[in-house]
Amino acid sequence: MARGMLPALTMVAALAAMALTTSTPTTSTPTVSMPAADKIYVSSENFASDESMRDLYERWYALYRRDSEPSDKEKRFAIFKEEARAVYELNDGDTDVKRHLNLFADMTLAEYAKSFANCSPLKIRPRDNIKLKLHQPSQYYPDNLPLNFDWRTVDGVLTSVKTQGECRSCWAFAAAGAMESIHFITNNKRTNLSVQELVDCTYKDNGCDGGSAYEAFQYVINKHGIHSSEQYPYVGNGSHCTTPLGLPVMSIRRYYYVTHGSEKMLMDAVHKAPVVITFMGVNTTEFKHYSGGIFRGPCNHRESHQALLVGYGTMPRDDANHRGIKYWVVKNSWGESWGERGYMRIERGHQADGGLCGIMLWPGLYPAHPE
Ligand SMILES: *[C@@H]1O[C@H](CO)[C@@H](O)[C@H](O)[C@H]1NC(C)=O
Numbered sequence: 001m002a003r004g005m006l007p008a009l010t011m012v013a014a015l016a017a018m019a020l021t022t023s024t025p026t027t028s029t030p031t032v033s034m035p036a037a038d039k040i041y042v043s044s045e046n047f048a049s050d051e052s053m054r055d056l057y058e059r060w061y062a063l064y065r066r067d068s069e070p071s072d073k074e075k076r077f078a079i080f081k082e083e084a085r086a087v088y089e090l091n092d093g094d095t096d097v098k099r100h101l102n103l104f105a106d107m108t109l110a111e112y113a114k115s116f117a118n119c120s121p122l123k124i125r126p127r128d129n130i131k132l133k134l135h136q137p138s139q140y141y142p143d144n145l146p147l148n149f150d151w152r153t154v155d156g157v158l159t160s161v162k163t164q165g166e167c168r169s170c171w172a173f174a175a176a177g178a179m180e181s182i183h184f185i186t187n188n189k190r191t192n193l194s195v196q197e198l199v200d201c202t203y204k205d206n207g208c209d210g211g212s213a214y215e216a217f218q219y220v221i222n223k224h225g226i227h228s229s230e231q232y233p234y235v236g237n238g239s240h241c242t243t244p245l246g247l248p249v250m251s252i253r254r255y256y257y258v259t260h261g262s263e264k265m266l267m268d269a270v271h272k273a274p275v276v277i278t279f280m281g282v283n284t285t286e287f288k289h290y291s292g293g294i295f296r297g298p299c300n301h302r303e304s305h306q307a308l309l310v311g312y313g314t315m316p317r318d319d320a321n322h323r324g325i326k327y328w329v330v331k332n333s334w335g336e337s338w339g340e341r342g343y344m345r346i347e348r349g350h351q352a353d354g355g356l357c358g359i360m361l362w363p364g365l366y367p368a369h370p371e
């Protein structure tokens with residue numbers, strides 16, 4: 001079947017039908033998991049001497065900081081040693097979740113928290129707005145939803161994982177990611193949208209100070225479109241809002257919110273499109289260094305962060321480490337070295353507590369393409 005040649009809506013309908021007729025776990029979900037060969041792991045030998053630790057640092061440095069020599073390299077090395085120790089201790093005895101030395105390995109927890117774990121501090125409850133509609137559950141809700149669903153298995157729906165840098169722009173990446181996906185789902189077009197346009201133009205003040213995808217969608221509706229990242233490239237700091245040459249590449253006319261607090265409703269919604277969710281309290285060492293497996297906490301329920309929910313699943317009962325564990329799949333904006341090539345699997349089933357890391361405390365949001 002030449003899938004790319006079918007009208008996109010037919011393809012998605014066919015896919016949803018396929019997914020919904022099977023009630024056994026598919027093999028599709030857990031495949032995008034183990035980090036690539038360029039990952040840097042910590043082992044006990046690295047702690048043998050200062051030289052061996054410095055070797056590890058230089059290997060990490062060549063991969064992550066090559067292009068931006070820090071003026072305080074010795075101070076960074078000191079932090080790196082502490083972080084390597086923390087990563088080693090977290091891994092020790094834990095077979096579920098793996099950590100390696102990712103992009104945050106020379107940053108303290110407080111530095112990471114400031115720029116990465118705290119980028120959506122605004123009130124994000126949807127306002128009364130006619131462009132914002134309540135997600136209407138599908139015919140499969142609540143009892144006939146498939147066990148597994150993952151947009152990563154549909155070529156083209158998800159663009160590459162991006163890196164926000166030290167601009168608190170997670171909300172803009174999450175919103176752009178959601179619009180990129182709906183653009184492909186309805187129009188079969190692959191595009192990277194301009195996160196910088198959202199950062200510069202959504203708020204009067206600097207969008208690098210944090211924001212919400214909700215405001216980003218509203219901006220695109222009001223402006224009748226958003227440009228591509230080629231037209232308006234990402235620089236990772238807040239600059240003046242400018243009008244780039246050329247027409248916007250896509251627009252949305254409305255967007256939907258998913259009642260908060262309901263896991264099943266969120267599962268139902270993600271079948272329609274990837275959904276922007278809000279994490280609470282990802283300001284923890286475990287979240288910072290997460291590199292694969294199913295994340296099971298802790299979070300501290302304070303700062304907030306937005307990312308894109310792209311699926312969910314249930315591990316097979318015979319998986320030794322994860323017997324039947326249920327999880328969500330999330331696309332983050334911290335580059336491919338974090339998590340499972342930029343994605344995360346996080347435990348699902350904490351319904352009563354608003355979800356692990358609070359992901360059901362706030363309504364999920366997804367945009368609709370103009371019909
Ligand atoms: C995150 O946690 C660290 C360690 O507890 C703390 O120093 C830092 O202030 C917190 N960050 C924010 C943004 O609250």
Ligand SMILES: *[C@@H]1O[C@H](CO)[C@@H](O)[C@H](O)[C@H]1NC(C)=O
Binds near residue numbers: 159160162
């Ligand atoms: C989107 O950007 C990535 C780099 O992050 C690039 O590899 C990819 O080709 C771009 N996709 C399109 C459709 O331009």
Ligand SMILES: *[C@@H]1O[C@H](CO)[C@@H](O)[C@H](O)[C@H]1NC(C)=O
Binds near residue numbers: 235236237238239
């Ligand atoms: C933002 O980043 C661009 C590109 O790196 C740089 O030219 C510009 O000076 C920066 N602006 C500010 C305000 O830091």
